[in-house]
Structures are given as structure tokens and as C-alpha cells.
Amino acid sequence: MxxxxxxxxxxxxxxxxxxxxxxxxxxxxxxxxxxxxxxxxxxxxxxxxxxxxxxxxxxxxxxxxxxxxxxxxxxxxxxxxxxxxxxxWLNDDRFIKMKPTMVYLLLGGVLAIGLLRGQSYLRVVMGELLPMEQEGWMILTRRMTAFFFLLAASNEIVWRTQSTEVWVYFETFVLTGALFFFFIAQAGVIQKYSTVEED
Structure with missing residues (x-):
């Protein structure tokens, strides 16, 4: 389609x-x-x-x-x-709380495999949105890999040590907001290695 x-x-x-x-x-x-x-x-x-x-x-x-x-x-x-x-099914809230951990571990793991192969899988997904040189993609991919693993670890710490209500606020606002601010923080790299020609 x-x-x-x-x-x-x-x-x-x-x-x-x-x-x-x-x-x-x-x-x-x-x-x-x-x-x-x-x-x-x-x-x-x-x-x-x-x-x-x-x-x-x-x-x-x-x-x-x-x-x-x-x-x-x-x-x-x-x-x-x-x-x-x-x-x-099991009437156990621990499983849904593990979901963000699994998502971020999976994302970080896939990007890490690409890095080990000298490739940026992030470029495959976002290349059309952010035209950059290969070096820029490798830098951004390394940072995002580490960031995903950090998010996974943070989610584990919060749901295992805090109340369900604290986790709901964390999952809804902190994890979502963290991704937004992460990309804002990468503006320097994106601008430095951009392949978009200025008029």
C-alpha cells in the first residue's frame, strides 16, 4: 500500500x-x-x-x-x-512495567549490533528525515544506543523501587520527555554533519 x-x-x-x-x-x-x-x-x-x-x-x-x-x-x-x-492474565502488574525495559533493550541491542558491524541502523530508519554524513550517523547511533540502555536501566530502577503511581508518571512523562530532549541535545551533531545545502 x-x-x-x-x-x-x-x-x-x-x-x-x-x-x-x-x-x-x-x-x-x-x-x-x-x-x-x-x-x-x-x-x-x-x-x-x-x-x-x-x-x-x-x-x-x-x-x-x-x-x-x-x-x-x-x-x-x-x-x-x-x-x-x-x-x-496473571493479575500481576510487574509485566506491563517491564515493557519499556524490553523495548529499550531491544532498540539498544539492535543499534549495538549495527555498530559492531560498522553500520548505523539508525540511518536506515531516519536517513530521509536527517540527511547526514556517515560519521555523524555513527556518532548519533553510539549516543542513542547508550541512551536506550540508560532508559532501560532507569525504568527497572523506578518500577522495582517506587509505587505504581510514581511509575505511571515516570513512564508517561519522563521517558517520553527524555526522548524529546535527547534529540534536541543532538542538534549540534546534526547541524555539523548535515548534508543539506544552504541557499
Whole structure:
């Protein structure tokens, strides 16, 4: 299916909407306990159960509108289904809390394999968005690899040592914001090695 252009705000809404929805639903239901089939589930488990179909529906709409879904989005959806499903099935919130760790370890691991082969897999994904010289891509890839491993370690520390509420805030705002500020911090490298000719 050919790629179709849609407004950036639509794509952002579909990508971030489920995450924000998860956060808002958690705030409303965090102190509730639901009895389903004779088993008690706290609000966090119920919200996780609702998050799975919502993120799948969001990805379906994104694919329908654009004709394209990135590999990262597919991997994230699979991990949400697996770890979210385990969370609900076993009534154990630890599994969904592990999901960001698995995502960042996977991303960092893939980039690290590329670096060991002298390649930047990041360039394969983002080359059209950020035209740069190979040296610039290697620098950015090394930094992002380390950054992903740092995020994975941070998530492990937070969910293992803090309350569920603290983790929800951390996962919703800190991890998301960290990626945004990381790319802002790389502006110097991107500008230095850019291959875009100025008029």
C-alpha cells in the first residue's frame, strides 16, 4: 500500500493518544477494585486491559490513514499485547512495567549490533528525515544506543523501587520527555554533519 500524507497532528494524536488515555484512566481508577469472574482486579490491571485494544485500534487507524506502520510501532504493539496480556492474565502488574525495559533493550541491542558491524541502523530508519554524513550517523547511533540502555536501566530502577503511581508518571512523562530532549541535545551533531545545502 502506498504511503499517504496526513497532518502531523493526526499522527501524533494517534501515537500519543493511547498513552495519555492510559494515564487519565489510571488517575480515575487507581483506587478502585473490580471483581470479574470471582477475581479481584485493581484499577491499574483494568486500565492495562483496556489499553491493549486501544493501542491496536490506534495503530489500525494510523495504517488505514497513512498506509504505513513503522517496525518500531509494530514491535511496541507486540510487546504491549504480550506483557499487557500477561499482566491481566496473571493479575500481576510487574509485566506491563517491564515493557519499556524490553523495548529499550531491544532498540539498544539492535543499534549495538549495527555498530559492531560498522553500520548505523539508525540511518536506515531516519536517513530521509536527517540527511547526514556517515560519521555523524555513527556518532548519533553510539549516543542513542547508550541512551536506550540508560532508559532501560532507569525504568527497572523506578518500577522495582517506587509505587505504581510514581511509575505511571515516570513512564508517561519522563521517558517520553527524555526522548524529546535527547534529540534536541543532538542538534549540534546534526547541524555539523548535515548534508543539506544552504541557499
Amino acid at each position: 502506498a504511503h499517504r500524507n496526513v497532518p502531523q497532528w493526526v499522527k501524533s494524536a494517534l501515537e500519543l493518544g493511547p498513552v495519555i488515555g492510559f494515564f487519565v484512566a489510571y488517575l480515575y481508577l487507581k483506587d478502585e477494585v473490580f471483581t470479574i469472574g470471582g477475581t479481584e482486579y485493581d484499577g491499574f490491571i483494568v486500565v492495562t486491559a483496556g489499553f491493549i485494544p486501544v493501542i491496536l485500534a490506534s495503530m489500525g487507524v494510523l495504517w488505514w490513514l497513512t498506509g504505513h506502520i513503522s517496525r518500531m510501532q509494530i514491535v511496541t504493539a507486540v510487546l504491549v499485547v504480550v506483557f499487557g496480556g500477561l499482566t491481566v
